[in-house]
Amino acid sequence: MNQRPDLDTAHIAATDTPLAAAAxxxxxxxxxxxxPAPPKQxxxxxxxxxxxxxxxxxxxxxxxxxxxxxxxxFGPWIAPYDPLASNTMAALQPPSAKHWFGxxxxxxxxxxxxxxxxxxxxxxxxxxVALVFALGGLSGTAAGFFGGWTxxxxxxxxxTIMAFPLFVLAMGIVAALGNTVTNIVIATAIINFPLxxxxxxxxxxxxxxxxxxxxxxxxxxxxxxxxLTQILPNIMPIMVVxxxxxxxxxxLNAAGLxxxxxxxxxxxxxxxxxxxxxxxxxxxxxxxxxxxxGAALMLAVFCFNLLGDGLRDIVDPxxxx
Amino acid sequence: MIRQIGKRLATxxxxxxxxxxxxxxxxxxxxxxxxxxxxxxxxxxxxxEDIRKSLGLDKSLPEQFVRxxxxxxxxxxxxxxxxxxxxxxxxxxxxxxxAELTLAGLIISIxxxxxxGIAAAVRQGSWIDHLCRMVATAGVSLPVFFxxxxxxxxxxxxxxxxxxxxxxxxxxxxxxxxxxxxxxxxSLIAGDFETFRASLSQLILPAATLAxxxxxxxxxxxxxxxxxxxxxxxxxxxxxxGLTPRTVIVTYAFRNAMLPVITTLGMVFSFLLGANVLVExxxxxxxxxxxxxxxxxxxxxxxxxxxxLVMAIMYVLLNLMIxxxxxxxxxxxxxEG
Numbered sequence: 037m038n039q040r041p042d043l044d045t046a047h048i049a050a051t052d053t054p055l056a057a058a059a060x061x062x063x064x065x066x067x068x069x070x071x072p073a074p075p076k077q078x079x080x081x082x083x084x085x086x087x088x089x090x091x092x093x094x095x096x097x098x099x100x101x102x103x104x105x106x107x108x109x110f111g112p113w114i115a116p117y118d119p120l121a122s123n124t125m126a127a128l129q130p131p132s133a134k135h136w137f138g139x140x141x142x143x144x145x146x147x148x149x150x151x152x153x154x155x156x157x158x159x160x161x162x163x164x165v166a167l168v169f170a171l172g173g174l175s176g177t178a179a180g181f182f183g184g185w186t187x188x189x190x191x192x193x194x195x196t197i198m199a200f201p202l203f204v205l206a207m208g209i210v211a212a213l214g215n216t217v218t219n220i221v222i223a224t225a226i227i228n229f230p231l232x233x234x235x236x237x238x239x240x241x242x243x244x245x246x247x248x249x250x251x252x253x254x255x256x257x258x259x260x261x262x263x264l265t266q267i268l269p270n271i272m273p274i275m276v277v278x279x280x281x282x283x284x285x286x287x288l289n290a291a292g293l294x295x296x297x298x299x300x301x302x303x304x305x306x307x308x309x310x311x312x313x314x315x316x317x318x319x320x321x322x323x324x325x326x327x328x329x330g331a332a333l334m335l336a337v338f339c340f341n342l343l344g345d346g347l348r349d350i351v352d353p354x355x356x357x
Numbered sequence: 358m359i360r361q362i363g364k365r366l367a368t369x370x371x372x373x374x375x376x377x378x379x380x381x382x383x384x385x386x387x388x389x390x391x392x393x394x395x396x397x398x399x400x401x402x403x404x405x406e407d408i409r410k411s412l413g414l415d416k417s418l419p420e421q422f423v424r425x426x427x428x429x430x431x432x433x434x435x436x437x438x439x440x441x442x443x444x445x446x447x448x449x450x451x452x453x454x455x456a457e458l459t460l461a462g463l464i465i466s467i468x469x470x471x472x473x474g475i476a477a478a479v480r481q482g483s484w485i486d487h488l489c490r491m492v493a494t495a496g497v498s499l500p501v502f503f504x505x506x507x508x509x510x511x512x513x514x515x516x517x518x519x520x521x522x523x524x525x526x527x528x529x530x531x532x533x534x535x536x537x538x539x540x541x542x543x544s545l546i547a548g549d550f551e552t553f554r555a556s557l558s559q560l561i562l563p564a565a566t567l568a569x570x571x572x573x574x575x576x577x578x579x580x581x582x583x584x585x586x587x588x589x590x591x592x593x594x595x596x597x598x599g600l601t602p603r604t605v606i607v608t609y610a611f612r613n614a615m616l617p618v619i620t621t622l623g624m625v626f627s628f629l630l631g632a633n634v635l636v637e638x639x640x641x642x643x644x645x646x647x648x649x650x651x652x653x654x655x656x657x658x659x660x661x662x663x664x665x666l667v668m669a670i671m672y673v674l675l676n677l678m679i680x681x682x683x684x685x686x687x688x689x690x691x692x693e694g
Binding site: 192195196199200201202203204205206207208209211212215284288291292295296297298308311312314315318319320321323326327330331333334337338341342 | 371372373375376378379380383384494495497498499500501502503506507509510513514521522626627628629630631632634635638639649650653654656658661662664665668669672673
């Protein structure tokens with residue numbers, strides 16, 4: 037019991053994650069009230085508490101997640117300096133008490149820029165994951181549930197996307213659609229499509245002839261209605277895990293695109309482009325310009341990967357590794 | 358066996374067709390005027406109109422597709438506006454640099470990841486197992502360009518062990534006579550050890566960056582599949598018959614455990630080819646990745662399209678090779694087919 041702080045955050049995680057899952061399920065227009073009965077819910081909590089006390093790292097990841105969320109929501113108000121204000125008198129200063137993360141070549145405060153950038157990076161990641169969830173999740177569910185031509189078409193689209201090295205395809209898409217942040221979101225969503233479609237397809241396929249589906253069919257529900265009210269809510273937990281697991285990848289991918297100069301325009305603070313700006317100064321020893329945004333990026337990805345693993349342990353204990 | 362290969366070859370055809378259709382659609386159907394893309398940002402309306410005609414963009418979509426495929430079959434990928442050269446010769450000239458880098462990264466990665474994964478599986482729960490888990494978790498979280506920059510800072514700026522991250526050779530050396538395009542091999546063929554040393558010292562950091570990036574999936578897969586094999590009946594039998602642990606692990610378990618790892622290589626290649634672009638940018642490596650980035654920034658679309666197509670076809674062929682290799686290593690796959 038020497039890890040009190042971890043366990044405290046773990047409690048928050050334990051109570052919060054199923055709620056978040058439920059909230060997302062509700063947002064997708066499903067009847068949440070039907071699936072988890074009250075006694076089952078407490079066992080989920082107990083299991084969550086067990087998983088987290090076994091693996092306090094998940095608690096740590098949740099703490100990191102809170103920190104990133106605070107920066108993403110309140111960044112512009114809590115940042116100590118204006119992220120865009122340049123001050124050539126104070127250019128290229130190493131980290132100090134005044135500028136914790138130092139200043140860049142224009143004298144802008146890097147800590148402020150890293151904090152404010154959290155919003156844009158999180159926005160890109162969340163938006164692309166939400167988009168691919170809608171596209172891939174729904175079409176994959178339909179493919180698994182209906183089978184036949186729907187399945188063949190969705191499968192063929194997924195295969196074609198998988199035939200490309202994914203980052204390269206994302207580059208091509210952004211180049212063709214135009215060099216904007218929106219298109220980075222779209223490209224990131226497209227390259228993640230096969231992953232979501234496959235998971236949703238497999239999950240929907242097993243439940244195709246399940247008892248509750250046949251019961252719903254017998255009571256006169258149409259196929260589309262069954263898909264939306266019976267199948268979708270049931271595969272939601274797995275999909276939420278999938279979202280959390282691919283979130284880190286989405287952040288990496290978007291940052292990679294902006295690192296090579298796509299999407300985000302220079303004065304805008306964004307982690308990938310800040311690393312790119314700092315890259316030129318690495319060889320002359322000004323490490324802090326690239327290091328702090330890069331570290332923020334790494335921590336964000338690390339946090340989402342750990343959260344994803346933790347969530348999976350709660351939702352789908354059989355797949356624990 | 359030959360029929361098997363033929364069958365597998367046939368399955369790559371839909372992939373290649375899909376790839377060609379997508380690269381074609383990338384320019385034609387999506388919003389925006391492809392003629393304006395090909396003309397570049399500074400073109401006059403008249404120039405754009407001329408390009409529209411010369412590219413056949415005034416024709417219907419199927420006609421355009423036929424034209425695109427015909428040009429492809431002649432190996433014509435269009436012309437780069439910035440270099441004025443045909444895209445094909447530009448890419449052909451830069452491809453060896455990328456291939457050398459990617460292969461070097463992959464080889465370093467396999468040399469570290471496979472023994473590490475095996476050791477972690479054999480001594481489950483020991484420090485090496487924890488090290489393995491750490492590598493696997495950290496590896497997937499590290500942005501590849503960030504790793505590269507840290508390596509440059511430590512090994513170039515702080516320690517001064519490696520040369521400046523500026524391409525394949527420093528200014529004091531001239532490239533070896535062209536045989537394979539791989540500087541390491543060409544310089545050895547020419548017997549020029551000075552150039553070999555120089556190009557190796559340039560290669561080592563970017564290759565290490567790629568290796569760190571691909572360590573995670575290979576280590577994780579090796580460990581998991583080795584654990585599965587070590588728990589199987591034939592390993593138990595081999596042990597019960599008194600074979601030395603070395604024979605059991607190296608002769609019996611290793612070969613079987615490698616099969617899933619080879620399958621993972623396909624996925625690793627997908628990541629590697631993408632990561633390669635970022636690493637090339639960090640190290641100013643004159644490969645096709647940095648070529649594509651330069652073209653992207655200049656809104657020069659033909660090279661980007663050519664790059665995406667070449668990368669995708671290479672990736673399809675790599676997957677084909679991996680599958681064929683799988684058949685060679687595992688005779689059961691051949692028999693079943």
